[in-house]
Every structure is written in structure tokens, then in C-alpha cells.
Amino acid sequence: MALRVFLQNNMNKTFTQLENFGHSLKAPSYLVQPKTADEIYETFQLAKKMGLTVTARGGGRSYNDAALNGGGIVLDTSGMKQITEWDSTTGLVTCEPGVTLQELWQKVLPDGWWPPVVSGTMFTTLGGCLAANIHGKNNFKAGPIGDHVVEFTAVLPTGAEVKCSPKKNADLFYAMIGGYGMLGVFISITLQMKHAYSGLLEIHAWPTSTLKKQLSDLEENAPHYDYIVGWLDTITIGHGQIHAARSLAAGEDPNASENMQLKNQSLPSRLFGVMPKSLLHYFMSPFFNNLGVWAVNNAKYIASLRKHTFRQSHAAFHFLLDYVPLWERSYGRSGLIQYQSFLPKETALQTWTEILSLAKKRGLPSYLGVTKRHRPDKFLLTHAVDGFSLAMDFKVTDASRARMSSMLQEFDQIVVANGGRFYFAKNSETTAETTLKFYGNETVAKFKKLKKRCDPNGLLESDLYRRIFGE
Amino acid sequence: MSDLQKIATATPLNPRKCGIIVGASDGIGAALARKLAKEGYTLALLARRKDKLTELCTEINQSTGSLSALAYVHDVANYDEVPDLLRKITADLGGLDLLVFMAGVNYPPGLNNYNFDGDRQMIEVNVIGAMAWLSPVAEMFQNAKAGQIVGISSVAGDRGRIGNPGYNTSKAALTTYLEALRNRLTRHGVNVLTVKPGFVKTDMLKAAQGGTPFAIEPEKAANDIYKAMQKRRQVIYTAFIWRYIMLIIQHVPSVIFRRMSF
Numbered sequence: 001m002a003l004r005v006f007l008q009n010n011m012n013k014t015f016t017q018l019e020n021f022g023h024s025l026k027a028p029s030y031l032v033q034p035k036t037a038d039e040i041y042e043t044f045q046l047a048k049k050m051g052l053t054v055t056a057r058g059g060g061r062s063y064n065d066a067a068l069n070g071g072g073i074v075l076d077t078s079g080m081k082q083i084t085e086w087d088s089t090t091g092l093v094t095c096e097p098g099v100t101l102q103e104l105w106q107k108v109l110p111d112g113w114w115p116p117v118v119s120g121t122m123f124t125t126l127g128g129c130l131a132a133n134i135h136g137k138n139n140f141k142a143g144p145i146g147d148h149v150v151e152f153t154a155v156l157p158t159g160a161e162v163k164c165s166p167k168k169n170a171d172l173f174y175a176m177i178g179g180y181g182m183l184g185v186f187i188s189i190t191l192q193m194k195h196a197y198s199g200l201l202e203i204h205a206w207p208t209s210t211l212k213k214q215l216s217d218l219e220e221n222a223p224h225y226d227y228i229v230g231w232l233d234t235i236t237i238g239h240g241q242i243h244a245a246r247s248l249a250a251g252e253d254p255n256a257s258e259n260m261q262l263k264n265q266s267l268p269s270r271l272f273g274v275m276p277k278s279l280l281h282y283f284m285s286p287f288f289n290n291l292g293v294w295a296v297n298n299a300k301y302i303a304s305l306r307k308h309t310f311r312q313s314h315a316a317f318h319f320l321l322d323y324v325p326l327w328e329r330s331y332g333r334s335g336l337i338q339y340q341s342f343l344p345k346e347t348a349l350q351t352w353t354e355i356l357s358l359a360k361k362r363g364l365p366s367y368l369g370v371t372k373r374h375r376p377d378k379f380l381l382t383h384a385v386d387g388f389s390l391a392m393d394f395k396v397t398d399a400s401r402a403r404m405s406s407m408l409q410e411f412d413q414i415v416v417a418n419g420g421r422f423y424f425a426k427n428s429e430t431t432a433e434t435t436l437k438f439y440g441n442e443t444v445a446k447f448k449k450l451k452k453r454c455d456p457n458g459l460l461e462s463d464l465y466r467r468i469f470g471e
Numbered sequence: 472m473s474d475l476q477k478i479a480t481a482t483p484l485n486p487r488k489c490g491i492i493v494g495a496s497d498g499i500g501a502a503l504a505r506k507l508a509k510e511g512y513t514l515a516l517l518a519r520r521k522d523k524l525t526e527l528c529t530e531i532n533q534s535t536g537s538l539s540a541l542a543y544v545h546d547v548a549n550y551d552e553v554p555d556l557l558r559k560i561t562a563d564l565g566g567l568d569l570l571v572f573m574a575g576v577n578y579p580p581g582l583n584n585y586n587f588d589g590d591r592q593m594i595e596v597n598v599i600g601a602m603a604w605l606s607p608v609a610e611m612f613q614n615a616k617a618g619q620i621v622g623i624s625s626v627a628g629d630r631g632r633i634g635n636p637g638y639n640t641s642k643a644a645l646t647t648y649l650e651a652l653r654n655r656l657t658r659h660g661v662n663v664l665t666v667k668p669g670f671v672k673t674d675m676l677k678a679a680q681g682g683t684p685f686a687i688e689p690e691k692a693a694n695d696i697y698k699a700m701q702k703r704r705q706v707i708y709t710a711f712i713w714r715y716i717m718l719i720i721q722h723v724p725s726v727i728f729r730r731m732s733f
Contacts, residue, residue, distance in 0.1 A: 014614070028567060
């Protein structure tokens with residue numbers, strides 16, 4: 001009861017200006033930081049009494065409105081960060097939802113394990129990872145993180161605690177993972193880690209001269225690697241580079257146990273050993289305009305022309321986004337948005353050629369393009385397809401907002417017409433109408449039916465939910 | 472009307488600001504509501520008179536072509552209503568970036584009369600009513616480290632004059648309260664704007680005794696307020712000339728001032 005009483009008297013003190021990760025959307029909300037499942041339930045009761053809605057938030061790394069709830073309660077679960085069980089013989093780990101990927105890999109790597117699926121940043125929480133059903137550069141092989149969840153427990157707005165696994169409460173298992181926290185809040189998550197026989201990965205890098213070549217290289221090479229990712233220069237539409245990585249087998253790395261120590265995994269905090277990297281984004285921001293990115297992309301492409309093979313630590317390969325702290329600040333005052341579309345392999349080339357030329361024609365190029373290979377999965381609100389994804393970063397400015405908004409609506413039409421899907425930790429502009437089109441009536445109806453069952457009073461709502469499932 | 476039932480969700484490319492106007496049914500309040508809605512704000516409009524308020528909301532929503540004004544019937548003297556209503560409005564709007572406190576009453580007693588009931592009502596609405604809204608919103612904005620507060624005081628608060636002691640007092644109190652909030656909140660990134668209108672052609676003007684020089688249209692006052700909000704100004708007079716008039720009046724020595732019939 002303590003939390004509820006505190007909140008009743010101090011609600012205004014919890015009012016907090018929250019943002020998306022790209023600093024492009026602000027939503028003031030009442031921020032509540034529960035430490036236990038009971039406190040989560042108390043918050044639900046309070047919300048019901050006050051007529052407010054609730055959204056769970058973890059690391060706050062979504063590029064859109066998935067963890068925002070303007071004018072409502074935001075339940076920040078990042079304080080629930082116990083790794084409650086770790087078995088280094090089976091690789092099974094049980095965590096509270098606020099444990100970050102960073103805390104997880106740092107716990108398991110010294111024992112010879114690595115998380116089966118990680119995002120491009122390690123500051124995401126496991127609760128958030130499950131809610132968005134994140135994928136990594138190994139999606140074509142390992143599927144999303146949900147495929148490695150052995151079991152989870154969630155508290156529903158009714159106060160009920162449900163335990164779900166692929167066998168038990170399977171309908172909830174496949175809907176709550178990837179359900180963006182709209183059915184319940186995770187309180188305990190059990191994951192299967194995978195073996196790592198070295199702290200290093202072997203990486204092959206080679207250039208690709210066209211989008212067509214990049215996609216065919218991704219498809220042909222994926223089966224021979226564990227991870228594969230492409231960088232695409234979305235201004236020239238074609239220049240690119242592929243990084244494909246292979247985990248080292250037992251015995252391949254003579255210094256395996258030493259390389260798995262955390263000190264050999266840390267990202268350097270200073271550039272050239274001198275300048276703190278936390279200052280780097282100030283020096284990058286002058287390049288974050290059409291001309292600057294064009295120049296940087298060309299320089300990067302020229303540098304990538306040399307085909308090469310090297311070994312890199314897990315952390316350095318996977319968490320490229322964390323390499324420059326606060327990199328998202330380089331996009332300036334109005335921040336950035338990300339647009340990621342998933343397309344079947346048959347239509348990907350034609351669709352992206354179309355939308356990239358449209359962006360070029362409108363003079364609103366994306367500053368970064370990243371391609372990945374995917375496979376379908378069984379989750380209800382899945383974003384994956386047997387094909388590829390292209391993620392693009394766009395700089396937001398006051399002058400371009402309206403034009404960019406209408407351009408992205410056109411993108412959505414083109415993508416959906418070609419059998420594409422979207423990922424809701426990323427896209428911030430996709431409407432309810434478009435969402436209904438690509439999920440299909442049956443899927444949305446099924447999700448809403450589960451929602452009615454888990455959350456009869458409609459307490460769980462985020463800005464994302466209102467945008468894509470609003471009536 | 473079905474597409475007007477819900478407020479559009481804000482996105483990075485279609486952001487919106489949310490504001491509350493307390494005392495919006497006519498005069499400067501209605502003019503400011505029209506102006507802010509045109510500038511893209513989503514607004515909660517509060518007043519006692521339901522018919523006038525609904526009429527204004529309908530007019531605004533038709534002109535913007537989307538749901539940008541919501542009506543809430545509220546009497547600012549019902550202080551106890553404020554916490555729940557404030558929370559409901561913040562949730563309905565999907566956030567809160569602005570509070571405009573506009574509500575005010577004026578009961579001139581007449582030069583040779585004294586009227587405690589009128590004085591009391593002026594304090595209850597113009598001062599305590601204002602505090603009931605300003606105080607919780609200030610607390611929210613201080614914690615969010617963001618937001619803007621606009622209080623409509625009056626040139627009448629700059630000096631106690633013979634015509635209307637109660638009104639002078641209520642506006643002086645409001646001006647001081649706003650100044651104190653400004654001193655508290657500026658360091659937290661919150662802007663507090665005090666607006667001191669002179670004569671504005673509204674219903675309240677009809678109550679004024681004597682001449683009404685430099686009277687302006689409510690639309691002119693609303694434009695001045697919006698401009699000052701954008702520049703995050705501290706105190707403005709509208710019309711501007713009142714800054715100089717009041718500068719002189721404030722410096723008239725008491726020995727002269729108490730002999731003036733002004």
C-alpha cells in the first residue's frame with residue numbers, strides 16, 4: 001500500500017517530461033518506479049481510481065511512442081534489475097524485467113555463454129526486448145528473442161499473475177511477446193543463453209556496389225554465417241558494405257578464456273586514448289546535413305572497398321550504436337526518426353528502389369541505411385517476413401516535418417502494397433489504417449480479444465497503442 | 472463528426488502542444504483560444520457557462536478541421552474540483568505544456584460605497600481560484616522541467632486607487648503570486664508570463680467607471696499574449712502604451728496621488 005498512498009499525495013511530483021530515444025517526441029507523464037510485482041498492481045489500482053492509463057517503460061530506447069503515455073502513468077520497470085537465477089551448466093537465466101542486455105551478457109559471457117539475440121544497443125531492458133520481440137543480426141537463423149524465452153511471468157491489470165511458455169498459456173505467450181506491453185507487464189523472464197567458445201567473432205567485410213547486389217549477397221551468404229548485416233548509402237542508393245560474422249568454434253581461439261573476460265569486451269571510452277567519446281557527438285553534428293552525410297558516406301564507401309577479415313569482440317560487433325555515446329544528439333534539436341520496413345525477398349528490391357528514389361526526388365534523404373536478412377516467426381504481432389529489412393534514419397527539422405510526414409505515408413502505402421510489414425519499436429508515423437492492412441483483420445481482432453480478456457478496463461495504453469490500434 | 476471524436480495522436484512529424492485556458496468563454500479568453508488553436512495547440516477550455524463554451528469549441532473545431540478544443544464546465548470558486556479535473560484534462564489532452572489563467576470578476580462598489588461581498592468574491596475568484604490552478608500546475612511543471620504559465624492580471628494591480636479597492640487588491644495579489652512562481656520556476660526551465668491588460672472591449676469593460684482610454688479589441692490582446700509566449704517574456708502590458716502610463720502612475724508620490732480623483 002505504501003506506494004499507492006505516496007502517489008495519492010504526490011502525484012504532481014511524479015510529473016516527468018519523457019522522450020523517445022530519438023529526442024523527436026516529448027510526452028509528459030506521471031512516472032512511477034515500482035520495485036515489486038505488488039507495486040505494479042497497486043499502480044494499476046490507482047490508475048483505475050484516477051481514470052488514468054498505464055504504459056510500461058524499460059530502457060526508453062524505442063525510436064517512437066512505444067514507451068510514452070502522454071498525460072498518463074508510465075511504469076518505469078528499470079529498477080527491477082535482479083538476475084534471480086543463473087545456471088552456467090544449462091545456460092538458463094531468469095531475470096527481472098529491468099535487467100539490461102548489458103547486465104545480462106556481462107553476467108553470462110565469463111562463463112562461456114552469450115544472449116541468443118541482442119539489439120544494436122545493450123541498454124535495452126529484457127522487459128522491453130520481449131515487449132518489442134527484438135531481433136538481431138542473426139534473425140534469419142535464430143529468429144526473434146521470443147524464440148529463446150523458456151518461460152515468463154507477467155502481472156495483468158486485473159492483478160492476476162500468469163506464467164506463460166510455448167506449452168502453457170501459449171496464446172498469451174505468443175501475443176504478449178511482441179505485444180508492446182498492452183496485455184500485461186513482465187515481472188520474470190527465463191531465457192536460454194547460447195554457448196560462446198571465444199570472446200571474439202570472425203568478421204568478413206566486403207563492399208557492394210548496388211542495392212541488388214547487397215540483397216543477393218545477404219541472401220546467398222546468410223546460411224554460411226551466424227550474423228550478417230549490410231550498410232547502405234541511401235543517398236547514392238547502392239553503395240554499401242556487408243559485415244558477416246561467424247562465432248568461433250571450440251579451440252579456434254587460443255586465448256578464448258581471456259577474451260571472454262569483461263575487460264577485453266569493453267568499448268573504449270576515449271577516442272585515440274585522449275578525447276572522451278561522450279563529446280564526440282558535438283563534432284559529428286556539423287556533418288548531419290545532406291551534404292555532410294553525402295561526403296561521409298562516400299568516404300566510408302571508399303574505405304570499405306578493401307575486402308578484409310578480422311576478429312572483433314562480441315560487444316564491439318553487436319553494440320555498434322553504443323560506440324558513440326549520445327550519437328542520437330548529432331541529429332540536432334528536433335531529433336531523428338527511424339523508418340524500418342520488412343519486405344518479402346521477391347519484392348524488396350523493387351520496393352526499396354521505389355521509396356529511396358522518392359526520398360531523393362523529395363530532397364529528404366535518409367542519413368543511414370541498414371539492411372538485414374529475416375525469417376518468419378510464430379508470434380501474433382510479428383514484423384518478420386521471409387526476406388529483408390531496411391532501417392533508415394531521418395533527421396527531423398521544423399522546415400521538413402510536413403513534407404516528410406506525407407512522404408512517409410506514401411512509403412507506407414508502397415510497402416504494404418508489396419506485402420511488407422513494420423516494426424513498432426521503430427516506425428513513428430504509421431497509422432491505424434495502415435496497421436490494420438498489414439496485420440489483417442483477423443490478427444487485430446484476435447489481439448483485441450486477448451486484450452479484453454487480460455485488461456477488461458483498458459488500463460494499459462501507450463501513445464503507440466492509441467496510434468496503431470485506436471478506433 | 473465521427474472523425475472529430477478523438478484527438479489525433481502526436482508523432483515526431485506531427486507534434487502538438489496541449490494547453491488549458493481557465494476562463495475561456497468570452498473576451499480575451501475566447502480570442503486567445505481561437506489564436507492558439509490556429510497555431511496548432513490542442514486546448515481544454517474551461518468556463519462556467521456551458522452553452523457559450525460548447526459554441527466556442529464547435530466553432531474552433533470547425534475552423535481547424537480537427538478536434539482541437541474540448542469544453543469543461545467549471546466554476547473556479549470550486550477549488551476542491553481542481554485536482555481531479557486537472558488530472559482528467561491532462562489525460563484527455565495527452566499531456567500539458569501550457570496553463571493560461573484568465574478567469575476574473577470585477578464588482579466595482581461605486582465611489583462612496585463599500586461592498587464586502589463583492590470584494591470577497593473578487594478575491595475568491597481572482598486570487599484563490601488562480602492559486603487553485605496555478606499551484607498544482609506549477610508543481611507539475613517544476614518536476615517536468617518544462618512548461619509555460621500565463622496569468623492574466625491587470626494594470627489595476629499596479630496601484631491602489633479610489634475606484635475599486637477590492638479589484639486592485641486581487642490583481643496586485645495575483646501579480647505578486649505570479650512573480651513568486653516565476654522566481655521559483657525559471658530555474659527549472661518553466662516560463663511564467665504575467666499579462667497586464669489595460670482596457671479591453673469585453674463585458675467587463677461595461678462595468679468600468681469613467682473613461683476607457685486606449686481600449687483595444689480582445690483579438691489584439693490575444694495576439695500580444697501569443698507573441699509574448701513565443702518569446703518567453705516575463706511581464707507584458709497590452710496595449711503596450713500602458714507600460715509607460717503605469718510607469719508614471721506608479722511613481723506619482725502618495726501625497727499627490729491621494730488627492731487625485733483617479
